[in-house]
Amino acid sequence: MALTGNSSGLDRLRFSNRFSRQLPADSIDENFCRQVSGALFSRVQPTPVKAPSLLALSVDVAELIGLSAADCDQQQLARILSGNELLPGMDPHASVYGGHQFGNWAGQLGDGRAINLGEVIGPGEKAWTLQLKGAGPTPFSRQADGRAVLRSSVREFLCSEAMHYLGVPTTRALSLVLTGDRVVRDMFYDGNPKAEPGAIVCRVAPSFVRFGHFELLAARGDLNLLESLLSFVISTDHPDLATRLSESDKDARRVIYLDWFARVCRSTQDMVTHWMRVGFVHGVMNTDNMSVLGLTIDYGPYGWIDDYNPDWTPNTTDEGQRRYRFGQQAAVGRWNLFQLANALNPVIQDAETLQSMLNAMPAEFERARKEMMAGKLGLPAAAVEHPSFDELLGGLERLLCSQAIDMTIFYRCLIEYACQHDSSPVSLIDVISPALYPLAGSDRTGVVPENRPLFRDWQESYQTFLLQFAADSDSRRANMRAANPEFVLRNYLVQQAIDGLEQGDRTEFDSLLRLLKQPYTDLAEADQRFAARRPDWARQRAGCSMLSCSS
Structure with a gap:
């Protein structure tokens, strides 16, 4: 969209940066690959790009953070949302965490190509973290370039917003910026890398804290910092629990921590149940990709079920094991929560209660699934x-x-x-x-x-x-329409939009932007092709069914 006017909208943004103010920072300022201990983040500056240009802006996400698009200069927006220019109050940093990847402990991971610009205060004093994905290397990039290509950035931008309008808990996407640079990627991991257009997505969420943040601290035995992070998360995201945190009694704090873990279990269950309702497969449910707020995070090789198959995974890396297949997502969610409970127990010191909560989850997940299915069936x-x-x-x-x-x-x-x-x-x-x-x-x-x-x-x-x-047929119809979308962001549709953008044609991209905002509405005749069965040509084409993690 074309933006006009001055930069006053940007100048009015207020940053509180609670994460980087209240939690310990890495003592080293230089940006090089390393193990970071005794800290939860490293301060790092985004690496400038050659020619940033704004490809897309989500106006309603801009409003969440108190940004009026009409008051912004498009060129300055592109500079800021690419990391080329920082606003007063921003405190760029990358956080450090670990995680289990495909069931195996991977040690330190961290924000390898994500840089948090800071936490902005939006209307109603709601705090939102702005995070650039693809803004350059960090201490956690593991010798990679920290960049992202257009195809993966388009997929992340579109899916973040599509999931929101489907009613699925998710991080949001504020912007999609072309960098003007070329990024080399080996898309098929076959030894044939090529240069692709670079792009950066600005992701927005109340918090980007993951299960893996707690796992890494527990693995290192840094229990004081683990408890500090636990108290921070409760204080910032659960104000009703925070009012009880001032209690100094150890047993009282244990109850609060257990209450918080129960909420993480419920929000994770709710998220996965919604995935199943709309036919979404995350593809990479590693513990470092699990939000403690129960938000869908890290859109890599995701996909929507076309022909129904509970054993389908969109991730080529997972093709053999199929650990993260559609029908396995609830079980993996529970397994990931078990890893989080293991990490928390050295502080909570109540393995019996944690275990009983985890033991209750299969029945709770199944109950939620059945109620969801009842809704789909009217x-x-x-x-x-x-x-x-x-x-x-x-x-x-x-x-x-x-x-x-x-x-x-x-x-x-x-x-x-x-x-x-x-x-x-x-x-x-x-x-x-x-x-x-x-x-x-x-x-x-x-x-x-x-x-x-x-x-x-x-x-x-x-x-x-x-x-x-x-039931009254009108009521039943309304309820079923609210549970069963007409439009979902099928992989082949996104790939067609990517193909167009790479040729300078945004027609398909703009169509998807429009349709994803009304997924439960009957499509007009001219748009019926977007709700059709997957065409035969898309069954095996790269990007249209299964995808790699390359981005």
């Missing part, structure tokens, strides 16, 4: 208590796995089936046929003949539930 939460509800979901799973069925389109089609006014429904197959991918041997409806009994049996079970839990 049934009330009370339906999960029905003795045949598990059988209903089991039959649905078998049906969806029986052949290539588009998850998003299936549930959207199901709305009309569930909201018929009479008790003599049309064939389920006829209603959901737009969701069926063409297969050899399928009939005119797209169904493989031997699968017809699955559709027939599940239709009968589902119809029984619809009749037993009768």
Whole structure:
């Protein structure tokens, strides 16, 4: 968008920088790769880029931080949001943390290409951290260049905002800036690197504290700093708990810490349940990619389910193990919380209570999943208590796995089936046929003949539930539309936008920016192609299905 006027909007931004003011900094100022201990961050300056230009700005995220786009100069915005220029009050730094990657302890990791500009105070005194991804090397870059390419930056910018409008807890994206530099990447890890356009995303969140922050401190035995970080996170993000932190009694503090951990468990559960609802696969659920606020963070090789497959992962690095596959995400979330509990226990010193909380999580996750599925099916939460509800979901799973069925389109089609006014429904197959991918041997409806009994049996079970839990069709339709998106950010759509941008054409990119803001609204006829099944050409093309971590 074109921005005009002066820089007064930028000049009015207020920075509090609680993280860098209240927690210990690295004693070394030089920017070189090293182990950093006894500190939670290193101060580091962004590395200037050649020719920053603003490709996209999220106006509503700008409003969150108190920035009026109309009051800003586009060129200055590009300089600031690329790291070429700093505003008064900014305190650039990279934080240090560790983590488990693909189930293995990786030691120190840290912000290898992310630089926090500082914490800005927005309307209502709400604090937001601004973080540039791709702004140059830090002490944690592990000999890499700290940059990001256009394709990964576009994916992060679009997905952050798409997830927000889908109602999924997420970090946000303020801006996407082209750097004017070329960045060399080996996209396929096949020994054929090439220079690609560089870009920087400005990410925004109340906090970027991860499970891995606590893990690294625990692994190093730095328990005083671990407790300081725990107290800081509670004080800044949980004001109701913070009022009790002044209590000096050790047992009282233990209860507060346990209450906080319970909230992390619930927010993680809520996040993953939303992922499953919309068919999202994170792809890299390492503990260093897990936010203590239960926000989706670090959009790398993510993807949305096209044809339903609980074993699908979008991450080529995970293709063999499939640790982070769609159907495994709740279990991995619990495993990651177990690692966080291990890190916290030296301070909390109540392994029994922590273990009991973790033991309760499978049942809690399953309850949340069932209630989510009831919503997708147009049934009330009370339906999960029905003795045949598990059988209903089991039959649905078998049906969806029986052949290539588009998850998003299936549930959207199901709305009309569930909201018929009479008790003599049309064939389920006829209603959901737009969701069926063409297969050899399928009939005119797209169904493989031997699968017809699955559709027939599940239709009968589902119809029984619809009749037993009768609802006004308009209310049921509204509820199902709110649970089942019409538009999701499929990988091949994003890749088409990236292809266009690399050729100087932003048509597809702008279309996605517009549509991601209304994912539950029926698309206009001209936009129907954005809600269609994945085309055959996109099944194997790089960037359209599975992706590497290269960016």
